[in-house]
Amino acid sequence: MKLEGVHRRSIERTADGAGVRIMDQRRLPWEIVWVELRSAEDAARAIREMWTRGAPLIGATAAYGLAMALARDPSDAALDAHHAMLVATRPTAINLRWAIDVIANAVGPLPPAERAEAAFARADAICDEDVALNRAIGEHGLALLRTLHARNPGRPVNILTHCNAGWLATVDYGTATAPIYLAQDEGIPVHVWVDETRPRNQGALLTAFELAGHGVPHTVIADNTGGLLMQRGQVDLVIVGTDRVTANGDVCNKIGTYLKALAAHDNGVPFYVALPYTTFDPNTPSGDAVEIEERAAEEVTLLTGPTANGIETVRVTNSNAFNPAFDITPARLVTGYVTERGVLSAIPSIAA
Ligand code: MRU
Numbered sequence: 001m002k003l004e005g006v007h008r009r010s011i012e013r014t015a016d017g018a019g020v021r022i023m024d025q026r027r028l029p030w031e032i033v034w035v036e037l038r039s040a041e042d043a044a045r046a047i048r049e050m051w052t053r054g055a056p057l058i059g060a061t062a063a064y065g066l067a068m069a070l071a072r073d074p075s076d077a078a079l080d081a082h083h084a085m086l087v088a089t090r091p092t093a094i095n096l097r098w099a100i101d102v103i104a105n106a107v108g109p110l111p112p113a114e115r116a117e118a119a120f121a122r123a124d125a126i127c128d129e130d131v132a133l134n135r136a137i138g139e140h141g142l143a144l145l146r147t148l149h150a151r152n153p154g155r156p157v158n159i160l161t162h163c164n165a166g167w168l169a170t171v172d173y174g175t176a177t178a179p180i181y182l183a184q185d186e187g188i189p190v191h192v193w194v195d196e197t198r199p200r201n202q203g204a205l206l207t208a209f210e211l212a213g214h215g216v217p218h219t220v221i222a223d224n225t226g227g228l229l230m231q232r233g234q235v236d237l238v239i240v241g242t243d244r245v246t247a248n249g250d251v252c253n254k255i256g257t258y259l260k261a262l263a264a265h266d267n268g269v270p271f272y273v274a275l276p277y278t279t280f281d282p283n284t285p286s287g288d289a290v291e292i293e294e295r296a297a298e299e300v301t302l303l304t305g306p307t308a309n310g311i312e313t314v315r316v317t318n319s320n321a322f323n324p325a326f327d328i329t330p331a332r333l334v335t336g337y338v339t340e341r342g343v344l345s346a347i348p349s350i351a352a
Contacts, residue, residue, distance in 0.1 A: 192216060
């Protein structure tokens with residue numbers, strides 16, 4: 001990822017190796033502020049309060065959180081307690097539990113004195129693997145964009161995306177954005193319709209920031225706009241990330257994804273979901289069984305942004321609000337799953 005022209009990852013070890021640095025994503029794009037996490041409690045807070053976010057990145061952050069806990073106390077009791085604490089930070093993304101389980105399973109059989117170092121090494125590997133997976137997802141998605149470009153070589157490929165499934169949501173490249181970045185590098189003209197993604201505006205604030213940093217042409221749209229654009233033939237493909245894909249192929253992703261899938265289906269626009277295999281959840285039969293995180297009503301009733309007086313928060317309604325953070329897109333609305341192993345048209349037994 002390019003940040004002020006310099007290549008960075010969204011999570012990095014501190015110079016002394018004992019902690020990690022992340023960006024406080026609540027302050028983007030207005031300010032780039034790196035913060036250090038030095039304990040499992042720091043990591044849990046950063047995930048819960050969404051300083052860091054996105055399914056793969058919260059997995060990586062939690063993995064380091066468990067490593068930091070073991071550096072202080074490598075006992076079985078501490079391992080179990082911090083495992084439980086970190087898993088509870090956000091309920092929906094399966095990568096979170098996956099990453100914590102990977103660390104716990106790797107270090108559980110070791111003598112306590114060896115656990116912390118092994119946990120940090122495994123967390124580093126999770127990050128390196130995430131970058132490689134996303135790069136591979138990008139290569140497979142790029143083939144789709146090449147095909148669309150060949151159909152209409154005289155104009156950019158118009159892509160619609162929801163939320164932020166970019167490098168800010170992963171360790172690097174992103175999932176849904178990886179094909180876009182690779183297409184841009186290859187010289188394929190692309191233009192991205194960026195759903196603002198209320199209530200937290202991850203599209204308007206984060207995806208737009210990322211795309212701008214890489215010089216990718218893009219336009220932010222209100223969440224209600226995609227349907228009209230699809231009716232007018234102004235969207236060639238929708239591509240989104242996901243927090244969990246269940247055994248039957250249902251897709252859990254940021255609230256509002258389902259409406260885009262419906263509109264895409266009605267208008268014959270291909271709807272793709274980009275994900276690493278670590279986001280498949282073969283143990284959950286369908287989307288009905290996924291716990292949907294419910295977040296504070298203030299995320300709906302308040303908005304924050306820069307004014308002449310600095311960064312300020314204003315109220316946009318005096319009424320009560322309801323704020324489920326994710327929804328379920330049924331498998332029947334998904335054209336394909338763009339994974340590191342290729343583009344799959346159906347899920348059954350895929351996660352085996
Ligand atoms: O609530 P967030 O911002 O963590 O939600 C993120 C998303 O919904 C992403 O699309 C998903 O985690 C995939 S990230 C590659």
